[in-house]
Amino acid sequence: MSDLGIVDDQSASYLDIDDILMTENKISCRARYDLVDLELRRTAEDFHEGKKVDLPIWMAMRLNEFFRHEIPKQYNTHFQGILNADPEVVNLHKEGPKYFAMGLQLTSENFDFADDEDIINMCQTLLQASARRVSWISDMAAADHYQQSKVDSKLDDMEKVLRIVGRPADFFDGHVYFYIRFSSKNRERKNL
Amino acid sequence: MSVIHPSEIEFIAEDELIKVTPRFREQRLQMITGNFGPFAPGVPLKIPIWMALNLKNRGLVIVHQPKWMTEEKLKEWLESENADNTNAIAPLHYHYREISRMLLQNCRDNMSDITEIEQLVEDIWNVRISKLKMSCKNVMKTRWQMEIPDHGGVFKIDNFTQMEVNFIRGTFLKGLNLSFVMSNKITTIEQKAEQHMLGDTTNSSATVPTGSSAMSQFTQSQNQN
Numbered sequence: 406m407s408d409l410g411i412v413d414d415q416s417a418s419y420l421d422i423d424d425i426l427m428t429e430n431k432i433s434c435r436a437r438y439d440l441v442d443l444e445l446r447r448t449a450e451d452f453h454e455g456k457k458v459d460l461p462i463w464m465a466m467r468l469n470e471f472f473r474h475e476i477p478k479q480y481n482t483h484f485q486g487i488l489n490a491d492p493e494v495v496n497l498h499k500e501g502p503k504y505f506a507m508g509l510q511l512t513s514e515n516f517d518f519a520d521d522e523d524i525i526n527m528c529q530t531l532l533q534a535s536a537r538r539v540s541w542i543s544d545m546a547a548a549d550h551y552q553q554s555k556v557d558s559k560l561d562d563m564e565k566v567l568r569i570v571g572r573p574a575d576f577f578d579g580h581v582y583f584y585i586r587f588s589s590k591n592r593e594r595k596n597l
Numbered sequence: 598m599s600v601i602h603p604s605e606i607e608f609i610a611e612d613e614l615i616k617v618t619p620r621f622r623e624q625r626l627q628m629i630t631g632n633f634g635p636f637a638p639g640v641p642l643k644i645p646i647w648m649a650l651n652l653k654n655r656g657l658v659i660v661h662q663p664k665w666m667t668e669e670k671l672k673e674w675l676e677s678e679n680a681d682n683t684n685a686i687a688p689l690h691y692h693y694r695e696i697s698r699m700l701l702q703n704c705r706d707n708m709s710d711i712t713e714i715e716q717l718v719e720d721i722w723n724v725r726i727s728k729l730k731m732s733c734k735n736v737m738k739t740r741w742q743m744e745i746p747d748h749g750g751v752f753k754i755d756n757f758t759q760m761e762v763n764f765i766r767g768t769f770l771k772g773l774n775l776s777f778v779m780s781n782k783i784t785t786i787e788q789k790a791e792q793h794m795l796g797d798t799t800n801s802s803a804t805v806p807t808g809s810s811a812m813s814q815f816t817q818s819q820n821q822n
Contacts, residue, residue: 521793535776539776543768
């Protein structure tokens with residue numbers, strides 16, 4: 406998934422596998438009213454007002470009328486501060502493999518978070534972090550292979566696509582074709 | 598996602614004409630890309646590089662060094678590249694890197710100053726690529742620091758060859774697209790927040806569940822209770 410515009414487009418995101426996987430992520434919600442006899446967790450249960458439950462995003466979006474949502478931990482103000490300070494070292498794969506996509510999804514109007522300001526700030530943080538990480542990734546794509554697997558584990562899904570696109574040799578086969586030095590000394594290029 | 602491998606760009610570069618001296622006799626060859634004139638031993642003519650490399654591997658031809666591929670010209674180019682910090686100089690040949698790679702791998706025996714030329718081409722490539730990367734970084738920085746215009750922003754770069762542009766094409770274009778999508782999102786939610794603040798009644802969103810009329814009856818009955 407590298408085209409994040411798909412998150413907003415209802416008809417395109419319906420069948421997109423990355424979007425489906427992304428909306429499976431859970432969000433904690435609180436019931437607004439006394440709801441009787443719901444079967445959200447396979448057994449009929451009553452929700453009194455304010456009871457917390459974890460729902461996947463696709464469900465939480467549609468049940469907007471009945472539940473109040475909370476911003477997940479990886480998008481709250483504290484984490485925004487971390488991202489603003491130094492985006493290149495944060496391990497975004499750990500924070501949910503589809504960090505940027507989910508962040509964009511949370512800004513859609515179906516959600517009802519307590520604090521609107523925070524969402525705007527979160528989106529701006531995402532923009533800044535994504536721009537800085539993209540420059541970092543393009544630098545990395547040009548560099549040597551040695552640190553590659555260490556860096557890969559820190560990228561979320563969208564950035565992994567960017568890395569592969571920035572290095573066509575990886576996409577086609579395992580040989581680094583051209584973008585490293587061709588010197589007269591080593592005529593035989595080892596397979597990497 | 599459109600990924601172009603550097604070997605494909607080299608393939609495109611193989612269509613360039615290069616001067617050779619044949620060692621065989623042959624009449625005019627009519628090929629798809631053009632007609633290549635009668636071959637007489639000792640008479641130089643221009644043929645495409647793919648043909649030249651093939652004939653050279655069979656020992657039928659001597660390949661001349663292109664005029665731009667001399668140590669002096671390349672040194673001059675490298676110095677002018679180093680002098681200008683941000684912009685690239687017009688290249689001596691549009692496919693300088695591919696052609697120099699192909700010739701220096703296959704036609705070494707007729708060339709002079711091989712190691713120096715390799716070194717110079719490598720240095721020129723590094724300087725140009727670093728300029729390109731620097732300007733890309735600056736553009737990405739402006740994407741989050743400043744407003745992105747409605748059409749997404751138009752960026753112009755001069756004097757870079759196909760191979761260099763291909764180097765940044767994938768990540769840079771996707772990065773631009775990404776920042777555009779996000780910045781649009783920010784403007785929409787900011788506008789919406791302003792509407793909320795000004796006390797406008799919130800319009801029902803497009804994806805209100807279909808049971809909304811039943812829901813409103815429910816709330817009314819709650820209020821009555």
